[in-house]
Amino acid sequence: METVVDQLPGIGQANLEVFSETLQRLAERDKDIIVVTSDSRGSGKLVPYAQRFPKQIIEIGIAEQNLVGVAAGIASAGKKVFAVSPACFLTARSFEQIKNDVAYSDNPVNLIGISAGVSYGALGSTHHSLHDYAALRAVNNMIIVAPADNYESEQAIVQAAALNQPVYIRFGKKNMPHLTGADKGFQFGKGRIIKPGADLTLIGTGETVYPALQAARKLQAEHGIVAAVISMHTIKPLDYGLIADLAKGGKPIITVEEHSIFGGLGEACASFLMENNYRNPFKIIGIPDEYTVTGSQNDIFNHYGISEDGILAAAMKLLS
Amino acid sequence: MGNLSALAKSIGYRKKILKYIYGAKAGHTGGSLSCIDILNVLYNEIMNVGPENIKSPDRDRYIQSKGHCVEALFVVLADKGFFPESDLETLCRYKSHYIGHPTKKVNGVEQNTGALGHGLPLSVGTAIAAKLDDKDYKVFTLLGDGELPEGSNWEAALTAAHYKLDNLCAIIDHNKLQITGKTADVCNTDPIDQKFESFGWSVRHVDGHNLVQLKEVLSSLPFEAGKPSMVIAHTIKGKGISYMEHQIKWHHGVPSDQEYESALQELDNTLASS
Numbered sequence: 001m002e003t004v005v006d007q008l009p010g011i012g013q014a015n016l017e018v019f020s021e022t023l024q025r026l027a028e029r030d031k032d033i034i035v036v037t038s039d040s041r042g043s044g045k046l047v048p049y050a051q052r053f054p055k056q057i058i059e060i061g062i063a064e065q066n067l068v069g070v071a072a073g074i075a076s077a078g079k080k081v082f083a084v085s086p087a088c089f090l091t092a093r094s095f096e097q098i099k100n101d102v103a104y105s106d107n108p109v110n111l112i113g114i115s116a117g118v119s120y121g122a123l124g125s126t127h128h129s130l131h132d133y134a135a136l137r138a139v140n141n142m143i144i145v146a147p148a149d150n151y152e153s154e155q156a157i158v159q160a161a162a163l164n165q166p167v168y169i170r171f172g173k174k175n176m177p178h179l180t181g182a183d184k185g186f187q188f189g190k191g192r193i194i195k196p197g198a199d200l201t202l203i204g205t206g207e208t209v210y211p212a213l214q215a216a217r218k219l220q221a222e223h224g225i226v227a228a229v230i231s232m233h234t235i236k237p238l239d240y241g242l243i244a245d246l247a248k249g250g251k252p253i254i255t256v257e258e259h260s261i262f263g264g265l266g267e268a269c270a271s272f273l274m275e276n277n278y279r280n281p282f283k284i285i286g287i288p289d290e291y292t293v294t295g296s297q298n299d300i301f302n303h304y305g306i307s308e309d310g311i312l313a314a315a316m317k318l319l320s
Numbered sequence: 321m322g323n324l325s326a327l328a329k330s331i332g333y334r335k336k337i338l339k340y341i342y343g344a345k346a347g348h349t350g351g352s353l354s355c356i357d358i359l360n361v362l363y364n365e366i367m368n369v370g371p372e373n374i375k376s377p378d379r380d381r382y383i384q385s386k387g388h389c390v391e392a393l394f395v396v397l398a399d400k401g402f403f404p405e406s407d408l409e410t411l412c413r414y415k416s417h418y419i420g421h422p423t424k425k426v427n428g429v430e431q432n433t434g435a436l437g438h439g440l441p442l443s444v445g446t447a448i449a450a451k452l453d454d455k456d457y458k459v460f461t462l463l464g465d466g467e468l469p470e471g472s473n474w475e476a477a478l479t480a481a482h483y484k485l486d487n488l489c490a491i492i493d494h495n496k497l498q499i500t501g502k503t504a505d506v507c508n509t510d511p512i513d514q515k516f517e518s519f520g521w522s523v524r525h526v527d528g529h530n531l532v533q534l535k536e537v538l539s540s541l542p543f544e545a546g547k548p549s550m551v552i553a554h555t556i557k558g559k560g561i562s563y564m565e566h567q568i569k570w571h572h573g574v575p576s577d578q579e580y581e582s583a584l585q586e587l588d589n590t591l592a593s594s
Contacts, residue, residue, distance in 0.1 A: 034452065058448060058483075066441045066475035073445020076431065077453065078377065096435055097472070101442055105424060105432040 012178050015153040016114055016171040020045040022157040023082060027053045032078065033161065036071040038064055038085045044114050046084065064089045068097035072107040080110070080161050086120070087113025087129035087170050095135055102166045103141045110160045116146070116170035117207065117258030118292060118300045125291045129170070133235050134263025136168050143167040143188055144235040146206030146258075149179045152233050155186035163188075172207045172258075174297065179209060179231065191239040197228035200252040200315055203243075205232045205265050207297075208256040208285075208306055215311035227315065238268050247273055252281040252318040256306055261286040281318045285311060321364055324594065326531045329399075330360045331591045334560050335584055336395040336405070342580045344412040346420060350557040350570035352392035354495040354528070355462060358553055359396045361534040362460060371401045374428060380457050381446050383431050385439020386464035386493060387421040388572075394418060394426070402428035437470025439463060440490060444476045447488040447548075458541060459488050466498030468509040474519075477548075481520025486542035489549040490521075493528065495557040499571045512552055521550045528553030561586055 012018075027033040027049065035057040041050050050057045058074070060067045064085055071083035083090070090113050091098065102109045113132060120127035136144050145160075145167060147153040153171065160167045167188075179194050186192065194209060195216055204212040209231045216227040228246060232239065232255075247253065253273070255266035266284030273280060285305055293303050301307045305314060321329070333356045341347030363369075367380040384393050391411070398405035403426065410416035417425040421434030431442050443461035450457050467473065480488055492512065500506050509515070513523045522543035526533045534553070543549045557571070558564030561583045564573070575583060 055452070060475075060479055061482075063475035063478070065437075065472040066444075066479055069438055069441025069472060069476065070445035070448065070479060072431075073442040073447075074449045074452075075445075076442070077446055077449030079449055079452070097438065097441070100432060100435050101438055105442075107431075 010178060011175050012150040014045070014173055014175050015147050015150060016045050016173065018150045018153040019112065019157055019171055020049055022154045024049050024052060026158070026161050027056050030080065031056065032080050034058060034074055034079045034081050036060060036067060036074065036081055036083045038062055038067045040084050040086065040114065043086065044084045044112070064093040065097050068094040068109070068111070069101050071109045072097070072101035072105060075107040075109045082110045082112050084112040084114060086127065087116035087132055088127050091129060091132040091135055091168070098136070099139050103139045106141060108164045108166055111166070111168040113168060113170040115173050117172060118297050119173040121297045121300050122294045124294055128292055130260040130287050130292065132168070132170060133257070133259050133265065137236050137263060137268065141166060142236065145169045145188065145233055146235065147171070147233050148204065148206055148209035148231040149176050151178070152186055152192070152231065156233070159188060170206065172297070174207070176207070177210050179213065186233070189234045189237045189239060191242045192231040192233065193228065194231050195227070195229040197226040198251065199225045199227060200254065200319060201228045201230065201246045202254050202256060202311060202315070203230045203232050203265065203269060204256040205235060206258055208258050211301065211307050212256050212311055214308040215315065218308060218312055219315060225315070225319065232265060235265055235268060238272065240272055243269055243272055244276065247278040247280050250280050252283070252315070254283045254285060254311065254314055254318065256285045256311060258306065259286050261288055283314050283318055285314055323532060326360065326364070327594055328591060329364060330357050330531065331560070331587050333360060333392070333395050333399070335587050337391045338575060338580060338583050340395070340408045340411045341391055342575050343409060345574050346412045347391045347574065348388045348572045349574070350497070350564060350567070351386060351389040351464065351493065351495065353559045353561065353564065354555040354557045355386070355389055355493040356392045357529045357531055358462065358491055358493065358534060359392050361531055361538060363396050363400055365535045366538045367460065368457070371427065374402070377453070378455060378457055381430050381443070381459045383439045383443050383446070383459070383461045384422050384433055385436065385461050386467060387433035390420060390422050393422060393429070397426070397428040400428070436464070436467035437472040440473050440476040443488055443490070444480045444485060447480070447485040448483055450487050451483070451485070457487070461490050463490055463492050465492055465494045465496060465503045465509065465512070466506070468512070469507045477516060477519045477521065480548040484546040485548045486544070486546055489538070489541050489551065491551040491553055493555050494552050495555040497557045497566070497568055497571070499568070501568060516550045520547060522547040523550040523552060525552045525554065528555035529559055560590065
């Protein structure tokens, strides 16, 4: 489904808040919804949930390996479990539990990585999750999702609760612009066309879709270049059909992600394109192989070109 | 089950463990022999689980944290009728589901395990789910003493006590040896009982080869209301085969033709003289 966004309809909530509110709506009518958290109910915006559903939240304390193992055990008894912890710890410290107890054992835990990417910008590399796509892409039986706006966040939670399969969903902290109110076609594994365009394609995911959209609008207004903008909210399974459609004709493709340039969205797209003989000009925008500069998320985005101007400059270079 | 028939079961299981490891030329002989009496009592005397109720939400659960000793689990599950014993002739062979660690592809296996330090958190979660659902089933997990240094065990031990999981029973197969040597020399976890007690568990010691003692202790769960139960089962690695007992080389040693015949003979003699 294609949606043209001419006017952005304003700023919404943080995706994480939408997660919490959606979960409360689900928990109201489903006693099998269980949140498992590692001292993260505050940072996970789960205090209202905990107050309303005290019997549907299990506090583990700061023990992420145990968090995921326990969550898998609860899920094995038929519960719809949401294991909530900062993305950096959830996916690194508990990697083996995710690999074995959740994915390999097919225990349908919904892993919720909060304050993902460089949301904890100034706190430094210990608190940045720039590896989670790479790590979890290598795990069989795992869906990896980064919602770009409130709508995608709500849909991701509703669909994850109903799916009965392991899912990893990462959320940032900041209030998110509404990308569109028209496209109701959210589905895991299917990218959303936020803006069509024939001259080049910008594929973003999570909180990078909005700067990609801004760059596309500026490209069009200032240079007459019409760029397609895709929210590739599902990193795995990747929407190969959509990427193939976008690649036909050989126009440039730029991927934008709040993740290491290694092993994320960009490399996933690149390997598909190469294996299928597409030779489009191609650029991966993300965090390079270095300890990330500190600052706010915006500062870091600007530093690495994950910004309106950075993406625009990369597009002009690729088109030249 | 009478004491003699229980003993006969254990000896039969030992023979099968050796048979299938010998056939596969792979497996964890010493640890399987050290924990088999525990599994015998759990599956034949204690747990409410069998092929007829394996899908029931009310069944008791067994999660084998020391997954490398899967041969012990497989021969007991086959004996209980979860699958034909002849399936075990494919043990560790190409495309077999009967691989060297527990996998849910095998009927009766509750969780995929093998990486150490996973069974207790999984069991804690399952026991929490039972409390959430107000169900009476019990959750049993078998830990190796060599896997205790994994930090996830201690995280889970805290959680089990915090949530007063008296429907959870962890059993340590305390054979005091691991692949490198004596567990006390590799990373001394003694005194295990005091550590778990200080974490809020109720702990009992038992001779892990005494079928009467095992039945008695596992029949008296929980040891204390509101506390998770820990059974420290003192066992012998390679138990039942004189040349294997207390020998590290049998951690994953495979018997030669002569050793295999001699082991079977020794087990037959043990049964005949009992």
